[in-house]
Amino acid sequence: MKPNFKIFNKNISCESPCLIIAEIGINHIGDVKLCEEMILSALDAGADCVKLQTVNVKESYHPTTESYKVFKEAELSRDEINYLITLAEKNNGFLFSTPGDFSSLQLLNFVKLRAYKVSSGLLGNLPLIAEISKTNMPIILSTGMASEKDIDKALYELERCFKNGAKGVGEIHPDTQNIDLTSSVEFTPIMQFCEEYDLPVVLHSSEPLGHSYSGKGKTYPSKIIEFIRNFQNNIIICAHFGGGLPFYALMPEIKAILSKVYFDSAATPYLYSSDVYKTVESLVGSRQILFGSDYPVVKHHRSLEHLMNAELDSDTLMTVTYTNINDILNT
Secondary structure, three states: OOOEEEEOOEEEEOOOOOOOEEEEEOOOOOOHHHHHHHHHHHHHOOOOEEEEEEOOHHHHOOOOOHHHHHHHHOOOOHHHHHHHHHHHHHOOOEEEEEEOOHHHHHHHHOOOOOOEEEOHHHOOOHHHHHHHHOOOOOEEEOOOOOOHHHHHHHHHHHHHHHHOOOOOEEEEOHHHHOOOOOOHHHHHHHHHHHHHOOOOEEEOOOOOOOOOOOOOOOOOHHHHHHHHHHOOOOOEEEOHHHHHHHHHHHOHHHHOOOOOEEEEOOOHHHHOOOHHHHHHHHHHOHHHEEOOOOOOOOOHHHHHHHHHOOOOOHHHHHHHHHHHHHHHHOO
16 A cells, blocks of 8 residues: 555645645744745745744754854744644645754644654654654655665654554544544554554544543544444554443444454543443443553542442453453553
8 A cells, every 4th residue: 555644634645746845944033923924925835834943952052053043043932833833724734843852842742733844864863753753743754865774764763662662552632633533544554553563552532422621522433433444453442431432332333343442441430430331341341341540630549449339240350450451462
């Protein structure tokens, strides 16, 4: 399958039109109004998106260097970056940036970027690339100043986290990460990798009914089941009891595609009574339930107390708290 993915409203593949990026970098010299004019001019001229450069001068340059002075004068605040992101998207484009260091990446993590750029000069900064990969956002790797060996190192680093101890992917939160859960195009590369290495994928799940809470989102069972249908060979863990998805296992066509799907109890004391454990067990069986706390949002002792109030038999309790997750992690 040809590699493909989506950034904002732009499909990226070998068959899609060329993505035209307007390089603004730091040419705005720290003037948000000038940057606004540059963005609008670029998009009006036919660019699909614009790229900035974000650097923490104290972390990247010595105070006596010219680079320190230039980048210091070109700094934009988090609020200014958010404003420019919104501006670009309102005009049918998107904005992304190159983080030059860890502090800059931390800043960009707090804004609603659609993608990250790694400059060819940073391809050797493997720890930084590893941190960028943890965001689960699209990454554009520049190779202009790199050799094939440099490129191989960068791609290797994206996989290194998994091969050196990482046991899975997630929690994926489609609403906060601006991901279309129903699009197989966006998820195919990562799901193929996870399938190859038997890595579980943890998916945030939302209840279509009930009270509102921070981070609830709209990842409802209707979307989750489309995701599962697209990736039936993957191990998928639906957090928060799948937003009620186990109920639909009473439908034969739904139950047929849930054989590799698990439901965890993260944050359950906030959502359901303890009866949820026996109810879900009756719907999908204890072999598809995983105990989770959602720590530190919910303390371990509170989640364990909630579980014990369910009065599960000892075999089921062992299955839910140990056997199932042990089998997944040792596949």
